[in-house]
Amino acid sequence: MQAAVLKAPGCLELENIQPPRCPPGGLLVKTKVCSICPTDVKMFFGGHRDLIYPRIPGHEIAGVVVKSKSDLFKSGARVQIAPGISCGKCALCLHKADNQCVSIDIIGFTYDGGFAEFIAVPPQSLVTGAVNLVPDRLSFEEAALTEPLACCINGQERTGVDENDTVLVIGGGPVGCLHVLLARARGAKKIFLTECLPNRINLAGRFLTDVSLINPLAKEIKKVIYQETKERGVDVILLACREGIDYPLLDLLAPRGRICLFSGLPPEKARPYFDLNTLHYREITLVGAYGCTAAQNKAALELIASGKVPVSWLITRQIRLEQINEGLRYCAQRKGFKVLIKF
Ligand SMILES: [Zn+2]
Ligand SMILES: [Zn+2]
Structure with a gap:
């Protein structure tokens, strides 16, 4: 063969x-x-x-x-x-x-x-x-x-994304877009997606109609998010690209916010990045997500088959x-x- x-x-x-x-x-x-x-x-x-x-x-x-x-x-x-x-x-x-x-x-x-x-x-x-x-x-x-969607399910289960949440997905590649579709299927209240590449902005803009698309090269993420969340920030940040770690993530989060490290980072970016006291006082949760379980894989296949995640x-x-x-x-x-x- x-x-x-x-x-x-x-x-x-x-x-x-x-x-x-x-x-x-x-x-x-x-x-x-x-x-x-x-x-x-x-x-x-x-x-x-x-x-x-x-x-x-x-x-x-x-x-x-x-x-x-x-x-x-x-x-x-x-x-x-x-x-x-x-x-x-x-x-x-x-x-x-x-x-x-x-x-x-x-x-x-x-x-x-x-x-x-x-x-x-x-x-x-x-x-x-x-x-x-x-x-x-x-x-x-x-x-x-199915498998990439299942990995997103893992990330969103680890951060507990549900209908009470405003979600920010950083990175509008295929995985970021799957995260948006999944967050929508889980009932998230509002979804932001950041992406800088014009071809990806075009595609995502065409197919993900009810998402606030932010191009960080054109607009300051923090400004847009504060404006659209009445200064509150988002509940969940899903990092779907390695560049996302450079954003002021803690500033974008509401108290009790959750961050999911979904993408592996290059070693020079993998050092501790956060002010741990901010995590303490604002009760921020930081979780990793790597791969998917067999049950998440099965759930992903069902979500695709049901049409909920096109x-x-x-x-x-x-x-x-x-x-x-x-x-x-x-x-x-x-x-x-x-x-x-x-x-
Ligand atoms: Zn994969
Ligand atoms: Zn085992």
């Missing part, structure tokens, strides 16, 4: 390799669509904390079961696969934090992923509910966007696996939104 194998930072090679075998108790899945994630881009250019080389990346996967050694899925089933392969038994797994499982494997990071024609899905993924049937009305393209408009480019290097560069340049690899 054809596969893109990452051997070192910047070295992704297209190879013809033996397809994997269907693991006992697991599935062999033919990849139909694998979407490119900013994390794949990061991995390609500079590696990643959880990556083990050589690796077939790709963790936003939808496909068809071509061989099944499990009673749970039949051959021919259309499936979406969450990347976390968790043990299901450790304390974290038992407390619905399986994305933090002590012995987790991650498809596309420590286990071969979707930048290939076939994927071997281990039995553990089936037992823990990481594989879901794709409803008939949903395309593989839409189903492939995702098709986020797909701005579709490529073949042979064009993978080009696709990664397109993402790195933040030209459009989501790039899908189709098989």
